[in-house]
Amino acid sequence: MNKILGIIILGFLLPQLSLSQKIKGSDTVLPLSQKEAEVYMQKHPEATVTVTGGGSGVGIAALLEGTTDIAQSSRRIKFDEKNKLKNMDKEVVEVIVGYDALAVITHPSNPIKKLTREQLEGIFRGKIKNWKELGGEDLRIIPYSRETSSGTYEFFKESALRYKNYMNGIMSMPATGSVIQSISQTRGAIGYVGLAYVNPSVQAMELSFDGGKNYSNPLNTETSDVIYPIVRPLYFYYIQKEEAGIKPFLDYVLSDEGQQLVADLGFIKVK
Template identity: 40%
Template sequence: MRMKHLAIVAALVLGLTSSAFAGQKIKIAGSTTILPIMQRVVEAYMKANPDVEIAVSGGGSSNGIKALLDGTTDIAMASRTMKDKEIKMAAEKGMNPKQVVIALDAVIPIVNKSNPVNDLTIDQLQAIYAGKVTNWKEVGGKDEGIVVVSRDTSSGTYETWSHFVMGKTRVFPGALLQASSGAVLQAVAKNPRAISYDGIGYVDNSVKPLTVNGVEGNATTAKDKSFPVARTLQVYVDGSVSGAAKGLIDFILSPEGQNIVEEAGFIKL
């Protein structure tokens, strides 16, 4: 009888847990870099909380932050930190955005698998993206023109590349802009002369990753910051998050959530 009683109590507790957030809806938007992490996390979270409705969309870090400030999303995914002007805009609206770092990342230069180049320095990458170096032979490759592929300006990955690689130099107008991390990967995989950059979770065997200043981008070099283009991945919420949204963020930061980060190809905290 005691075992039966305990089973009933356990069932009641589980029922309360699964229905604690019943009817709550969460909107998540922003970084396409974080998108594969969030999609996996949301799938696992909704299995445990089937009564919660969650909508996830990309669009880029800037668009995600804008949506948060406009009140059209609950959680903004961002592969860069908020800019001063965005923080000021939030303050003017009476908002208090909170940053929650959920993973680490290395933004890795990628080329076509047929390209013999293995390593580029920050200076060489900057010269290529500024349009000053236009032939692969200038950096140890074949005698053929370089096709520069870049993320679009609403992307946090673009902002990261601008900060760590370009500095005050602008990406030249001839660069082919792509709207998502996946599109970047496909563009480089299909073009033997192309170069671009992508978050570590997207880089697969369809392209060739390059070392930067002789350093490979991986979990160790991202954590110790020896890789020159390492960054945090974060979400933003307005003020003190609560309810199902807090439950989701707590889940991302839990050991199970961090394992999902790693399974998605990114670097857990």
């Protein structure tokens, strides 16, 4: 009788302590979530953690729809998104899992190595159209942006453009990988990506947000005395009622080992 009762109780607990979890959202957070999930599943063979991208807005929309357990996001959840969840009797929990430096990248042949915030604004608003205006080659500037559902798109608009609109007709890319590929193949191109995506096929620019007095490179965020100006938190969002099933994986991500993976991937640790 006790054995039967135990099986019945276990049957009620299993849906709450699900060993299968879905993570969806930000392309910036994607390599971090994938690596954390990979190592976690090696340590816990009974667990399955599925990770997909699509953009921060896509992840939060999936949380609203109930089609993901965790929304990974490179921006904070919006007021209206939070309200929609509240209206559905879903209390959302926010956890910072790391920090990311947003790198401004160009084709590696570009002789321009440094830009100020004002110059960035001029480029992405369409006011500066040729690299010779900045002391470079007589070459048309081709700015690449992420699509509007991307948290990276919104963060760059907030930090570099001071909430001003991007130029009309800007090249809008659906994923970070496509930004990297396009810029690596286009001599006049410029764009922005999460630091973990930077590779030798592109050049990361030094930036100044104090009018050219101090410049810093995103590749030196841990060692430079000058604070890199475009750094943002990376978030996991989940529904509070579902915390029991999510907590073991989340605890691993925030552990010393999980945070070392954050650093190994080129992100900045929470602690």
